[in-house]
Amino acid sequence: MTPAIELVDVHKAFGRTPIIWGLSLAIEAGTRQALIGPNGAGKSTLFNLITGKYPVSRGRIRLKGEDITGLRPYAINRRGLSRSFQVTNLFPRLSVFENLRCSALWSRGYGYSFWHLVDNARDVRERAETVMEQLNLTARRHVPAGVLSYAEQRALEIGITIAGGADVILLDEPTSGMSRSETEHVVQLIRQVTAGKTLVMVEHDMSVVFDLADRIAVLVYGKIIAHDTPERIRANAAVQEAYLGVPQGAG
Amino acid sequence: MSTPAPATVRALELEKTARAQRLRRYGVWIAAAAILVGLPHVLRTPVAIPVMNQMGIAVVFALSYNMLLGQGGMLSFGHAVYFGLGGFIAAHVLNLAGRGVLYLPVPLLPLVGGLGGLVFAALFGSFSTTRAGTVFAMISLGVGELMASSALILDKFFGGEEGITTNRAKAPALLGLDFTTDRHVYYLIAFWALAAAAMMSAFSRTPVGRMANAVRDNPERAEFVGYSQRWVRFVSFCAAGLFAGVAGGLFAVNYEILTAENMGLSASGSVLLMTYIGGVGYFIGPILGAVIFTFLQSMLSDYTGMWLLYLGILFLATVLFVPAGFAGVLMLHAPAWRARRLGRLLGPYLLAGLLGLVVAVGVVGLLEMIHVVVSAPTGRTAKRLFWMTVDVRTLWPWLAFATLAVAGAVGLRWAAPQAAKAFTEASRPVETR
Numbered sequence: 001m002t003p004a005i006e007l008v009d010v011h012k013a014f015g016r017t018p019i020i021w022g023l024s025l026a027i028e029a030g031t032r033q034a035l036i037g038p039n040g041a042g043k044s045t046l047f048n049l050i051t052g053k054y055p056v057s058r059g060r061i062r063l064k065g066e067d068i069t070g071l072r073p074y075a076i077n078r079r080g081l082s083r084s085f086q087v088t089n090l091f092p093r094l095s096v097f098e099n100l101r102c103s104a105l106w107s108r109g110y111g112y113s114f115w116h117l118v119d120n121a122r123d124v125r126e127r128a129e130t131v132m133e134q135l136n137l138t139a140r141r142h143v144p145a146g147v148l149s150y151a152e153q154r155a156l157e158i159g160i161t162i163a164g165g166a167d168v169i170l171l172d173e174p175t176s177g178m179s180r181s182e183t184e185h186v187v188q189l190i191r192q193v194t195a196g197k198t199l200v201m202v203e204h205d206m207s208v209v210f211d212l213a214d215r216i217a218v219l220v221y222g223k224i225i226a227h228d229t230p231e232r233i234r235a236n237a238a239v240q241e242a243y244l245g246v247p248q249g250a251g
Numbered sequence: 252m253s254t255p256a257p258a259t260v261r262a263l264e265l266e267k268t269a270r271a272q273r274l275r276r277y278g279v280w281i282a283a284a285a286i287l288v289g290l291p292h293v294l295r296t297p298v299a300i301p302v303m304n305q306m307g308i309a310v311v312f313a314l315s316y317n318m319l320l321g322q323g324g325m326l327s328f329g330h331a332v333y334f335g336l337g338g339f340i341a342a343h344v345l346n347l348a349g350r351g352v353l354y355l356p357v358p359l360l361p362l363v364g365g366l367g368g369l370v371f372a373a374l375f376g377s378f379s380t381t382r383a384g385t386v387f388a389m390i391s392l393g394v395g396e397l398m399a400s401s402a403l404i405l406d407k408f409f410g411g412e413e414g415i416t417t418n419r420a421k422a423p424a425l426l427g428l429d430f431t432t433d434r435h436v437y438y439l440i441a442f443w444a445l446a447a448a449a450m451m452s453a454f455s456r457t458p459v460g461r462m463a464n465a466v467r468d469n470p471e472r473a474e475f476v477g478y479s480q481r482w483v484r485f486v487s488f489c490a491a492g493l494f495a496g497v498a499g500g501l502f503a504v505n506y507e508i509l510t511a512e513n514m515g516l517s518a519s520g521s522v523l524l525m526t527y528i529g530g531v532g533y534f535i536g537p538i539l540g541a542v543i544f545t546f547l548q549s550m551l552s553d554y555t556g557m558w559l560l561y562l563g564i565l566f567l568a569t570v571l572f573v574p575a576g577f578a579g580v581l582m583l584h585a586p587a588w589r590a591r592r593l594g595r596l597l598g599p600y601l602l603a604g605l606l607g608l609v610v611a612v613g614v615v616g617l618l619e620m621i622h623v624v625v626s627a628p629t630g631r632t633a634k635r636l637f638w639m640t641v642d643v644r645t646l647w648p649w650l651a652f653a654t655l656a657v658a659g660a661v662g663l664r665w666a667a668p669q670a671a672k673a674f675t676e677a678s679r680p681v682e683t684r
Contacts, residue, residue, distance in 0.1 A: 051475065073474040083475060091468040102465045106477030110458040112486050117456050119269065164476055 002065040004029040004168045004198035005050060005081075010059035012042075012049055012222075019045045020222040029064070032199040034209040037219035038242070043202045044086060046219065047172055051083045052076045063168065078106060082166035086173045086202070088153045090160065092146030096137050099145050099156060100128035103163035127163060134193060135159045136185075151182045155189070162193045169194055171201040175208055187211060210234075218242070280449055287441040291434055298549075300433045306545045307440035308501045309525060311447045313537035315494035316522045321531035322455055323487040324467030325380075326388045328519055329395025330495055332375070333368040335514020336398070337496025339409060340367035341503040342417040349421030356425035361443045361500035368496015369489055376488035381481055383470060395519050402511030414510030417503060430504070440501050447497050452534055454490055463487045524562065528569045530576025539577045557622055561615075583678075592677035599670040606662040612637065613656025620648065 003026040012020040019042045027033055035043050048054045050061055052073040061069045068076050091099050101118065104127040110116060118124065132138050135155045140148065145156055158174055174190060175183040187208055190199070203209050209216060210230050217227040220242045226233060233239055291300060312334055319325040341364035348355040355363070379390040402409040409415065419430045430436055454460045462483045466473045470480040503509055512518065521544070529540020544562065551558035573580050587593050616636055620643045623634045632643050641648035 053471075072479065074477050074479045077475055077477045085472075089469065089472050091465045091472065093468050094464055098461065098464070102461055102473075103476040105458050105462065112459045112462075112478075112482060114454055114457040114459050114486065114490070116458055117453065118458055118461050119456060121458070160472070160476065 001029060003027055004064060006062040008060045010049060010061065011057045012045060013057050018222060023224055025217060025224050025227065027198060027200055029198050031214045032194060032212050033215045033217060034213035035200060035202045035217050035219055036209060041219045042222045043219055044172060047083060047170055047202065051170065080166050081168040082161045082164055083170035084157045084161040084172055084174060086176060088157050090145040090153060090156055093144055095142050095144055096156060097128055097132060097141045100131050100159055100163045103160040104128055107164040131159045131163045151178060154178065158189065168198045173202050173204065175205050183208065284445055287445060291437055300437050302549045304437055304440050304505050305549065306542050307444040308498050308505060309541035309545045310538050311444050312495055312498035312522050313526045313541040314448055314451050315491045315498065316526045317531055317537040318451060318487055318491040320526060323463040323484060324383060325484060327391040328388060329391040330522055331514045331518035332395055332398045333372050333492040333495035334499040336371045337364035337368035338499030338503045338509045338513055339415060340364060341500035342415045342509050345417045345419060345422055345503060349418055354423060357419050357422045357430050357504060358425055358439055360504055361497045364500020365493045365497040368499060369493040372489045372492020376485050380484035380488050395516055399511060399515040402514060409511055414508055416508045418507060419504050436505055439504065443497060443501055447494050451494055459483060459486050524566050528566060528576055530578030532575055533578035533582060536576050536578035555619065557618060587677035590681045595677050596673055599673040603663065603666045603670040606659050606666050609655050609659030610663060613652045613659055616652030
């Protein structure tokens with residue numbers, strides 16, 4: 001089966017500082033995978049390479065078998081890949097509803113249309129409403145995203161990512177800065193909205209990682225040192241040494 | 252009949268509010284049309300129609316500018332380029348029509364202007380919309396300067412210093428409308444202003460119009476939901492150029508002359524001022540701004556040579572104290588309006604307004620007297636100010652105006668917080684039990 005995402009010998013350097021070197025990784029379609037690693041290992045950089053925010057220095061990236069190396073973020077998004085950001089990245093002056101509606105427009109085929117009225121686009125409205133419901137933000141429908149609480153903004157961040165219906169979803173630290181109960185809610189939300197899709201997430205909370213992930217990739221200093229099931233990762237000596245330190249009791 | 256599921260009930264409610272919104276929206280446009288038809292019958296002074304014609308043109312121009320600034324987050328210093336080019340092209344086409352080279356009745360001329368604006372917006376927009384922010388602003392300034400200086404060089408097309416004159420009465424008449432009176436022109440401008448405003452309002456509610464807001468807010472994220480920020484800006488830019496060109500075409504019909512000044516930097520500055528004064532955050536903002544700006548411009552210029560200074564002060568005051576503009580201030584009062592507490596604001600606002608007026612009288616008096624001292628012909632020292640004649644060589648008018656300014660300002664320092672307090676009180680949500 002064609003992997004959802006395939007990285008072949010990817011290199012990335014900023015100036016003379018190499019961040020990623022010789023990284024190869026295949027993400028199987030329809031799985032939930034976590035990308036873990038110490039701070040500065042290059043996790044966010046890897047996300048930025050896959051989604052087209054930064055160009056790679058060398059190597060190829062394929063999405064569902066199609067070469068996407070060097071494409072702009074919008075072109076990659078149109079091929080069915082969507083991402084969230086570690087630092088909340090919304091449309092602050094637009095309402096919650098508008099944020100979600102704007103995120104669903106392209107995939108519903110509206111493009112750069114100036115001959116439709118968005119209010120008449122029933123499919124987009126219904127999609128935005130469904131996502132708003134899933135996020136538990138229906139009561140905040142008209143509130144500008146910029147004045148939402150932190151947890152609500154983090155939820156909307158995921159909502160914008162999934163509203164377009166992409167089948168490959170990258171979440172960058174979806175639970176960062178959240179309380180225990182908020183995290184539990186978000187984990188449930190992620191499980192629900194990524195059902196049947198491919199999920200890759202960067203996450204520091206090990207209980208979330210072991211709870212959600214089918215497979216875990218460990219990134220240390222620009223290289224994948226292990227990519228395996230949670231049980232095997234937990235037992236992997238190299239991973240324990242490089243990252244986990246002592247075996248964790250979670251999961 | 253079984254009870255419908257809660258989801259269906261909510262969908263029905265949403266449908267109902269959507270219908271009410273649509274009704275209200277159409278109502279606004281119908282009311283606007285009725286007012287525009289009736290205005291010439293109500294305002295019967297001879298200056299009213301020319302001023303309203305000027306306002307109509309300014310409204311279209313300012314609304315088109317706000318497609319860039321308010322909706323797209325693009326600060327342009329060269330929007331008059333598209334207004335001017337549209338106007339020049341319309342004037343040339345009108346001359347051709349007058350000579351019988353082509354058939355085009357005057358009412359369709361704004362479309363020619365719009366087409367001209369669109370073509371040049373597509374040309375210049377193709378490279379200026381690659382970036383937002385400062386880079387965009389600088390390119391717009393460069394294009395504005397380039398076109399303003401070209402206007403004086405390419406004098407076959409732009410007519411050099413004198414500009415291009417035209418004559419709308421020579422074009423073929425349509426349905427007996429020959430546009431020999433200001434009133435005919437008024438209805439033509441009113442029609443196109445309303446149509447253009449309705450189309451611009453509709454544009455803001457199309458997918459690309461909404462994405463213009465999204466790109467304004469966060470261009471990076473817009474790219475990650477499938478939209479090229481550059482294309483979104485380009486489409487907005489072309490639409491803004493189109494409607495600026497429509498305004499230019501109306502200008503050609505109304506004034507029958509276009510000069511390089513019409514596409515110069517000061518024309519670009521004016522549209523920025525009026526849009527900002529009106530409020531960039533609301534659709535109604537540029538309309539208010541254009542009406543206020545044009546009114547002040549045409550009224551003040553009759554009374555004082557310093558009207559530009561006063562407009563400048565108005566602009567500064569807007570930027571400093573009410574950055575949301577007139578429309579923003581009006582919208583701030585929506586909660587008080589809904590709570591039916593606007594009446595309570597009348598007293599404090601009147602008091603503050605009165606004191607503000609005292610300050611204004613004092614400051615204006617001083618400025619006008621300084622103007623006399625600095626630039627009146629030698630020997631002329633008397634000046635008619637408000638209700639009296641003052642002589643700038645005597646001390647008392649200086650003292651009197653200074654006293655008014657200072658006393659008013661002191662009073663305002665006390666009255667303004669009172670008004671602010673009353674506003675906060677009135678805007679409190681109504682307690683529900």
